[in-house]
Every structure is written in C-alpha cells, then in structure tokens.
Amino acid sequence: MRTAYSVETVRAAERELMARLPEGALMARAAAGLAAVCAELLARRRGRVYGSRVVLLAGPGDNGGDALYAGARLARRGAAVTAVPMDPARIHPGGLAALRAAGGRVAESVPARADLVLDGLTGIGGRGGLRPAAAALVERIPAGALVVAVDLPSGVDADTGEVAGPAVSADVTVTFGAYKPGLLIDPGASRTGAVRLVPIGLELPDRAELEALQHTDVARLLPLPGSSSDKYRRGVVGVVAGSEQYPGAAVLAVAGALRGGAGAVRYVGPAADAVLARYPEVLVGRGRVQAWVVGPGLGSGRAAEVERALADRDVPVLVDADGLRGLDPEVVRARRAATLLTPHAGEAAALLGVAREEVEAGRLAAVRGLAGRYGAAVLLKGATTLVASGGVVRVNPTGTPWLATAGSGDVLSGLAGALLAGGLSGGDAGAVAAYLHGLAGRFAAGAPAAGGIAAGGAPVVAQEVAAALPEAWRSVRG
C-alpha cells in the first residue's frame, strides 16, 4: 500500500523528529536526497554533473532552503549554480550562505539557458495559486531544462491536489518523508512528473489520509473460487441496465460483471436480446442475487427500478450513471448492506448541486462530501479515480486517459458489482475494480505500465477493456 499524509500530519511528525535531532539535520537530509536525484538526472542527461548549468528558484521558506542547500552540493561537484530568489529580501539565510560558500551565485532574473531547474518556490507551506513574483519566475524557466520540483510542484495544494492559478509542471518531483495527497490527485498529480520519495526518518501514523492500493493489496482482496465453490457462492450479479436507446450499456456492464468473477449474471431490462446475443451464459429476469448493479444506460423514467434495488436493504447495490439521478440520501442511508455510487464528475456535480468544474478542481472534497452525505462508498471517476468509504480515501494508481471512451464506465460498474457479489465491501470493491479496470485499459491500449498518455498506446474501445480484464487479474496475481 502506498500512503500519503496531510500537511498537518507531516508537520507533526517533523516537529517530533526535530526535537530529537540537531538543528538543521532534517533539511540537510532532504537536501542530500534532493541533490543525489539531481546528480543522477544530470549524469543521465549530460554524462556528468561537472559543468552543468543549474538554476534554483528560491522561495522565502524552507522549500527554498532545501533548493539552496541542494544547489550547494551540486556546486561542490562542479555545477554552475545560480539562485534566483522570489523575494531578494527574504531568502533562506543558511541555504544562501552554503550556496555562496560552494561557489554558487545569486541573480535577479532567470538565466536564459539551464540544464536543470530546481523549483524551490513553495512546498507544503504554499497557499493558493502562485503569487505574481513566483509566477513570473516560473514563466521564465528555460525551454528544454529539466524541471525538478522540491517536495511538490509550486502552486499545487499539498493536501488536495488543487491548482488555483499558475503552477509548476515538473519532470521529476522529489518529495520528503512522505507522499502528500496533492501528488497523487489531479490536477496536481499531472504536474509532478515522476515522483521520488526521499526518506528523512519521519515516524508517521498507521492510518494515512490517502491510500493507493498496489498489486499485492489487490491480490489479497480478490475473491477467488475454492474447492467448495459453486456459482451461487461465487456470487450472482443482477444487472439492471440498458434501454431501447442504449442497449450497449447493458452488454458492457454484463461483460464487466462476467469478467469480474461473478458466478453468474442475471440481466433485468429491455436489452435482453442484445445481451444474450453476446453472452448466452446470462440468466434473464429477476431472481436471487448477491449484488445489484443499477443504472448504466437506463435513460430517463426508470427511477422505480433503482428504488426497487435499493429497497433490497440486505443486498449490496452499485448505482451508476442514470441511476444516480435525483438519488435520495435518506434512502441510501437507511440501507444495511453496502452501497457503492460510481459517478463521473458531471454526475457528482449534479448530486452535490455544484458545477462540474468545481468537482474536477476539488476531487477530494467532492468524493468525501458525497460519501458523507450518502453514508455510502463513492467512486469518483475521472483522470484520477478516488474511492471514499468510512473516512478512508483511496486513489487509483492504474489507468490511462485512453479509458475516456464511451462505455468504459459501464464495464467498470459491472466489474465492481461482481466484486461486491464476491463479498468485498463497497470501498474495497470500488478500489479493486478501478485498479483492474485501469490495468485492463493499459493492456488493451498497449500502453506501458506507468506514465500518462504521452507514454504511448493506441485507442481502445470499451469491449476491449472488458476483454483485457483476465490479463489484469493474471498480472495482479503474479
């Protein structure tokens, strides 16, 4: 499990550790780790550190201090290091002295050429969008320079990933002691480049503010058949989806459920012919199920079917897409079994009564808000998928923007429904489904295991995502 900690938690751990260490020791550790990463990057790019041009954007706080001390280390290895303060009257004094002693210099404006720029404007102390003096320096970062963000890209909110105004886009982010939520949640996450964690000895609580499952966590949660399994024990998923207008949503949700490990899938709705033509193994009509998936492609005027599924208070229910329209928090709160809501930003915005942009800019607040309001697990789809449940928020580390294709959300809902039917909690079913779906998207696209859209791959269609789910299962199980 990868974990991310809030600024408050990191600061508390920092205070506790600082009390036991000589002054400056923590910053020295941070700067040493930062300089080592920079040296590695310079060696890869130019063959050596000696003679390379390094620019430090130095903010007035400790983030600037880290950059200056790291710059001093690089200067001692022969780099030509220039610090440009955001505010010349406020620059970290110790860091500045160290840089000068190592032969580094200070300039008022950003040099036109650089091999590497260290963004030390703001770290966990940054608030809101970058102020004009900082934004002006960022604008002048020379084209072609590698940008290394110190702790986090300046302008990104460490706790939420929100970006209010200008912010740095880094190639690499070197973060200290712990991941911060803002490094893993968009829009901040798409500014970080590759994230490198430098341990500095912080002792952090077991419970993190944000979690990201990894292969071993998912493998542990996957419901697997045993020798005494039969199709009912493995879990029957009831899919209430599709309409005359959108029969394909039913087919895709069923595809996700079948590939998600359901013992059987029961389909209820007007698209039975389309479903059976593709999947003759599906049962048609109502009957006993271990979880319901309601909503994909329902169209309008089908609220009674959603209510009927939710009224089955002891059976887990996943509500997606059209099923989410006008969903009553009291009805969901009254349920005993798990409820998992899977909105995209537009659906979440409608449920919260805010603009879609507000959800996209503040994904963490939106998913927490919905989970609190409905007393349910909520999976918020999008560039970074978040799953909130019982006070814990998980961020999905897999996926590819190629998944932004019609019907891929339907596959996800069927998949998560199968995991609910297999006995997973709402939060686990959502997180595991997002993980497998993201991996399947990458496999279907032929995209590498990490990296954004720039990393490669080709367009996928939703059916291919469903078809790649077995490969995703196999890769997780090792």
Ligand SMILES: NC(=O)C1=CN([C@@H]2O[C@H](COP(=O)(O)OP(=O)(O)OC[C@H]3O[C@@H](n4cnc5c(N)ncnc54)[C@H](OP(=O)(O)O)[C@@H]3O)[C@@H](O)[C@H]2O)[C@@H](O)CC1
């Ligand atoms: N925690 C740890 O364990 C360790 C932490 N370490 C390091 O310390 C960093 C935190 O340092 P920090 O607390 O000094 O805050 P920091 O991020 O430098 O920013 C504050 C300064 O920025 C300014 N400012 C604020 N917002 C702004 C904006 N929008 N636009 C422009 N300016 C803005 C603000 O100005 P003011 O509001 O005071 O006018 C203030 O001067 C942390 O990220 C890590 O790098 C490591 O050395 C060791 C281990």
Ligand SMILES: Nc1ncnc2c1ncn2[C@@H]1O[C@H](COP(=O)(O)OP(=O)(O)O)[C@@H](O)[C@H]1O
């Ligand atoms: N920019 C993106 N990067 C990664 N994944 C994305 C992006 N945009 C959408 N997705 C994923 O694609 C899927 C789209 O689902 P949804 O919006 O419900 O579409 P549909 O209703 O057409 O099936 C979700 O799993 C979502 O997380």
Ligand SMILES: [K+]
């Ligand atoms: K920074």
